[in-house]
Amino acid sequence: MTLQSLFDCQWPIIQAPMAGAQNHRLAAAVCNAGGLGSLPCAMLDASGLRAELAALKAKTAQPFNLNFFCHTPAAAEPQQEDAWRSSLAPYYRELGIDPASISAGAGRQPFSDELARVVEEYRPAVVSFHFGLPGAELLARVKACGAKVLSSATTVEEALWLEAQGVDAIIAQGLEAGGHRGHFLDLDISRQLGTFALLPQIVQAVRVPVIAAGGIADASGVRAAMALGAAGVQVGTAYLCCPEATTSAVHRAALTSPEARHTALTNLFSGRPARSIVNRLIRELGPISSMAPGFPLATAAVAPLRSTAESLGSGDFSPLWAGQNASGCRNIPAADLTRELASGCAR
Amino acid sequence: MTLQSLFDCQWPIIQAPMAGAQNHRLAAAVCNAGGLGSLPCAMLDASGLRAELAALKAKTAQPFNLNFFCHTPAAAEPQQEDAWRSSLAPYYRELGIDPASISAGAGRQPFSDELARVVEEYRPAVVSFHFGLPGAELLARVKACGAKVLSSATTVEEALWLEAQGVDAIIAQGLEAGGHRGHFLDLDISRQLGTFALLPQIVQAVRVPVIAAGGIADASGVRAAMALGAAGVQVGTAYLCCPEATTSAVHRAALTSPEARHTALTNLFSGRPARSIVNRLIRELGPISSMAPGFPLATAAVAPLRSTAESLGSGDFSPLWAGQNASGCRNIPAADLTRELASGCAR
Numbered sequence: 001m002t003l004q005s006l007f008d009c010q011w012p013i014i015q016a017p018m019a020g021a022q023n024h025r026l027a028a029a030v031c032n033a034g035g036l037g038s039l040p041c042a043m044l045d046a047s048g049l050r051a052e053l054a055a056l057k058a059k060t061a062q063p064f065n066l067n068f069f070c071h072t073p074a075a076a077e078p079q080q081e082d083a084w085r086s087s088l089a090p091y092y093r094e095l096g097i098d099p100a101s102i103s104a105g106a107g108r109q110p111f112s113d114e115l116a117r118v119v120e121e122y123r124p125a126v127v128s129f130h131f132g133l134p135g136a137e138l139l140a141r142v143k144a145c146g147a148k149v150l151s152s153a154t155t156v157e158e159a160l161w162l163e164a165q166g167v168d169a170i171i172a173q174g175l176e177a178g179g180h181r182g183h184f185l186d187l188d189i190s191r192q193l194g195t196f197a198l199l200p201q202i203v204q205a206v207r208v209p210v211i212a213a214g215g216i217a218d219a220s221g222v223r224a225a226m227a228l229g230a231a232g233v234q235v236g237t238a239y240l241c242c243p244e245a246t247t248s249a250v251h252r253a254a255l256t257s258p259e260a261r262h263t264a265l266t267n268l269f270s271g272r273p274a275r276s277i278v279n280r281l282i283r284e285l286g287p288i289s290s291m292a293p294g295f296p297l298a299t300a301a302v303a304p305l306r307s308t309a310e311s312l313g314s315g316d317f318s319p320l321w322a323g324q325n326a327s328g329c330r331n332i333p334a335a336d337l338t339r340e341l342a343s344g345c346a347r
Numbered sequence: 348m349t350l351q352s353l354f355d356c357q358w359p360i361i362q363a364p365m366a367g368a369q370n371h372r373l374a375a376a377v378c379n380a381g382g383l384g385s386l387p388c389a390m391l392d393a394s395g396l397r398a399e400l401a402a403l404k405a406k407t408a409q410p411f412n413l414n415f416f417c418h419t420p421a422a423a424e425p426q427q428e429d430a431w432r433s434s435l436a437p438y439y440r441e442l443g444i445d446p447a448s449i450s451a452g453a454g455r456q457p458f459s460d461e462l463a464r465v466v467e468e469y470r471p472a473v474v475s476f477h478f479g480l481p482g483a484e485l486l487a488r489v490k491a492c493g494a495k496v497l498s499s500a501t502t503v504e505e506a507l508w509l510e511a512q513g514v515d516a517i518i519a520q521g522l523e524a525g526g527h528r529g530h531f532l533d534l535d536i537s538r539q540l541g542t543f544a545l546l547p548q549i550v551q552a553v554r555v556p557v558i559a560a561g562g563i564a565d566a567s568g569v570r571a572a573m574a575l576g577a578a579g580v581q582v583g584t585a586y587l588c589c590p591e592a593t594t595s596a597v598h599r600a601a602l603t604s605p606e607a608r609h610t611a612l613t614n615l616f617s618g619r620p621a622r623s624i625v626n627r628l629i630r631e632l633g634p635i636s637s638m639a640p641g642f643p644l645a646t647a648a649v650a651p652l653r654s655t656a657e658s659l660g661s662g663d664f665s666p667l668w669a670g671q672n673a674s675g676c677r678n679i680p681a682a683d684l685t686r687e688l689a690s691g692c693a694r
Contacts, residue, residue, distance in 0.1 A: 156608055175522065176541040190611040190625075190634065194523040194541030196562030196571070197671030201608070204674060215543030224543070224571035261503055261548070264537040278537070287537065324544030327551060 003036075003209055003232040006148055006168060007126055008063050010034030011342040012232025013222070014171075014211060015239055015334070017067030017128065018179060019043045019108070021251065021321065024052045026244040026334055028059035033335035034342065036126060038065040042108045046118050053122050063125030065150070068111040070134040074271060074294025076104065085301050087291045091281075091317065095308045107270070107299035110134070116141045126150060132158075132184035133165055150211070152182030154192050159202040159210075161185060171234055172202045174214025178237045178323035180274040181265065189265060189273055196228070203229035217328030222344025235341060238328030240321075242337060250315030252331075254279070260326035269319035271298035277326075280316035281305075350383075350556055350579040353495055353515060354473055355410050357381030358689040359579025360569070361518075361558060362586055362681070364414030364475065365526060366390045366455070368598065368668065371399045373591040373681055375406035380682035381689065383473060385412040389455045393465050400469050410472030412497070415458040417481040421618060421641025423451065432648050434638045438628075438664065442655045454617070454646035457481070463488045473497060479505075479531035480512055497558070499529030501539050506549040506557075508532060518581055519549045521561025525584045525670035527621040528612065536612060536620055543575070550576035564675030569691030585675030585684060587668075592681075597662030599676075601626070607673035616666035618645035624673075627663035628652075 003012035015030040017040035027037030039056060041049055049066075056064060085092075085099055092099050109115075111134045119127060119142055127142050128150035134142075142149060148168040153159035159170050173182045174195025181192060193201075195214040203210050209231035216225055217238045225233050240247045240255055247255075254260060254277045264287040265273040272295035276282065281302070285291075292298040305317035328337075350359035362377040364387035374384030386403060388396055396413075403411060432439075432446055439446050456462075458481045466474060466489055474489050475497035481489075489496060495515040500506035506517050520529050521542025528539060540548075542561040550557050556578035563572055564585045572580050587594045587602055594602075601607060601624045611634040612620040619642035623629065628649070632638075639645040652664035675684075 174541055174543060176544040191609055193671045194521055194543065194562055196521060196542040196568065197523040200564070200567065201672060201674055215541055217547065220547065220574050220576060221543065223574040227567050227570040227574055229567060262538055324540045325548060327548055 001209060003169065003211070006209065007036050009036050011338065011345060013338055013341045013345070014038060014065065014232060014234040015338070016213065016234045016236030017065070018236050018240065018245075018321065020319070021240055021247045022245045024056035024059065026239060026242060027064055028056055029242070029244045029334035030239075030338050031060040031062035031064050033338035035338040036063065036065050038067050038128065040067050041115065042067070042069040042130075045109065046114045049115065049118050053118070065126040065128050066119065066124045067128045067130065068115060068134070069108055069131055070111045070129045071131045071295055073110060074297050076297060077293065080291070080293050081297070081301070084291050084293055084298065087285065087289070088301055088305065091305050095305060097304050097308060102301060102304055104297070104300050108296040111138060113138070119147065120145050123147070128171070130180060130182045133162070133167070139165070152213070153202060154181060154183040154198070155186065156201050156205050158183065158185050159206050163206045163208055167208065169209040169211055169231065170202060170206060171211045171213050172199045172230070174198050174212070176215035176324040177213050178263070178275045179321040180270070180272055195225075199225065199228045199230060215323060215325045217325045219340055219344030221325075222341050226345065233341070237323040237326050238337060239334055241329040241331050242334040243331060244334045248310060248318065250310055250313065250318055251320050254315055254320045255322055255326050255329045260322055260329070263322055263324055267292045267298065269299065269302055271295035274319065274321065275323060277320035277322050279318065279320055348556060350516065350558070353556065354383050356383050358685065358692060360685055360688045360692070361385060361412065361579060361581040362685070363560065363581045363583030364412070365583055365587065365592075365668065367666070368587055368594045369592045371403035371406065373586060373589060374411055375403055376589070376591045376681035377586075377685050378407040378409035378411050380685040382685040383410065383412050385414050385475065387414050388462065389414070389416040389477075392456065393461045396462065396465050400465070412473040412475050413466065413471045414475045414477065415462060415481070416455055416478055417458045417476045418478045418642055420457060421644050423644060424640065427638070427640050428644070428648070431638050431640055431645065434632065434636070435648055435652065438652050442652060444651050444655060449648060449651055451644070451647050455643040458485060460485070466494065467492050470494070475518070477527060477529045480509070480514070486512070499560070500549060501528060501530040501545070502533065503548050503552050505530065505532050506553050510553045510555055514555065516556040516558055516578065517549060517553060518558045518560050519546045519577070521545050521559070523562030523671040524560050525610070525622045526668040527617070527619055542572075546572065546575045546577060562670060562672045564672045566687055566691030568672075569688050573692065580688070582688060584670040584673050586681055588676040588678050589681040589684060590678060595657060595665065597657055597660065597665055598667050601662055601667045602669055602673050602676045607669055607676070610669055610671055614639050614645065616646060616649055618642035621666065621668065622670060624667035624669050626665065626667055
């Protein structure tokens with residue numbers, strides 16, 4: 001089964017969902033160029049999702065992918081939140097932020113009954129999940145409305161688990177990938193593999209199509225992934241500098257600078273390891289802090305630092321999500337990038 | 348310039364030098380099959396090297412590669428050595444080893460005047476270095492005897508540095524690779540990239556041929572590396588279970604078991620980060636210990652644990668070097684493996 005027939009699109013090129021850096025505009029541009037555009041839904045409530053879907057459908061009649069997180073939100077622990085804010089206190093002082101003004105809050109919501117109702121209403125061609133899969137009842141509802149279901153595996157064990165749950169295809173997320181690691185069976189980061197090792201081992205282990213993610217930036221990367229047995233690719237970082245993305249100016253500047261060569265897995269911005277370009281906060285607190293509350297609770301206390309710094313033109317406190325290969329980042333239309341990537345699909 | 352013309356061999360397939368797991372036999376088998384066999388020299392003194400070279404030349408008339416380490420050995424620090432041995436004390440007791448009987452010592456020697464004399468005597472076609480390059484005078488002597496010079500880069504910066512020093516080709520060592528990481532400009536492990544991200548960025552940055560290493564286990568891996576711009580590949584792990592390798596029985600068993608899916612970078616066995624299958628020592632002390640003396644001094648205190656445990660059939664204390672993709676490990680002649688890998692070179 002090819003991805004093209006599974007998704008009913010022209011190319012086996014998935015634009016990776018990137019919450020905070022894109023909306024329906026990027027997704028529509030990719031869909032209209034023959035790829036599978038993705039709408040990141042983790043930071044949308046039901047009404048926000050409906051608005052994005054209406055805008056997306058106004059721009060494209062092609063199939064698209066809705067991406068949801070399906071984590072179990074960490075319980076709020078006031079002592080840990082206090083410790084976290086204490087470790088950020090010098091920065092609040094430096095930027096003139098009143099810590100009492102900072103609201104707590106989750107920032108990202110897991111897939112839910114309410115969001116499933118929107119899926120049932122809009123019947124997307126594809127739904128992808130990150131951090132495993134939702135509960136059986138929610139998953140059955142997604143499948144019942146005809147959506148093909150994808151999720152990310154970061155180990156062979158996770159791929160086997162996803163296949164057993166009945167996913168239609170598996171995203172092999174190599175360690176090079178930007179943004180949040182999708183691991184869900186084992187939180188030990190040392191188990192995470194590079195794409196060159198992960199992809200062929202998952203291809204050998206499962207029967208469903210495998211989509212390569214992590215380090216793919218151009219047509220030669222697509223060719224290499226196909227050579228390793230991928231049925232298609234999911235590309236994120238290279239789309240971040242397209243005009244249709246909502247990537248911030250500081251983020252775009254970092255992606256196209258030599259700084260982009262140094263990324264790290266960090267839990268500082270959300271509470272879960274995610275790959276970001278190393279900036280001041282990561283350098284000074286270290287990429288992984290035991291002070292950070294669990295996912296997604298770490299977000300709230302950093303948010304005002306980020307917005308204040310960005311208003312001053314600084315990315316010192318921003319999650320500068322990026323994979324290890326930002327060499328594909330250019331200010332070119334997403335349709336052009338999609339067609340360039342697709343040129344790597346010819347065998 | 349193709350690697351075949353640079354090295355005067357049939358295939359751009361380099362068998363990775365693996366000290367402790369192979370000698371001239373594996374190198375000769377690969378050379379005779381048209382690849383570039385490598386002799387690991389880091390654990391040989393001049394007379395041992397001469398003996399290996401005599402045996403190698405008796406088995407093959409083809410070009411071969413001599414591999415040397417070029418680290419600056421850590422200075423012995425008695426307090427750190429004591430702390431290290433204290434952390435191993437429970438294991439000495441368990442295995443009935445008298446700590447007073449354990450000699451200190453380096454285990455691995457850097458490239459030197461004495462070893463350069465052997466190179467001048469035997470004039471190998473290729474000399475590769477790990478951990479950068481030796482001093483200018485030693486490097487000039489190697490070049491003067493006609494050897495092509497290779498070294499490993501783990502970042503774009505290291506590749507640019509090696510090119511500026513005049514190497515003939517660069518090995519892009521992705522994070523998936525087994526054994527010792529070759530980094531030498533920056534010891535921050537977070538700067539290390541997966542092959543999918545490292546290889547194309549080095550190819551873009553330098554003019555000399557780039558050899559891909561890390562995660563390549565079969566012909567499809569070779570095809571993928573070529574698609575990403577590699578002029579050739581260096582493969583280690585897949586050769587470890589060939590009959591010509593000297594890989595121990597416990598190491599072979601681990602490589603072909605599901606345990607091989609979980610490797611980690613560990614400094615426990617030598618003092619420098621190297622990728623090994625996770626075993627009891629790594630699990631119990633953690634992969635990176637601040638107690639371990641600098642490279643290569645950590646080796647001596649672990650050695651008797653390793654040999655005693657191995658004599659009991661256990662790999663609990665052995666460096667089980669392996670890359671993240673051990674799926675190519677089979678008990679097949681090295682010539683067959685070389686030809687299989689070479690079948691991925693056709694464009």
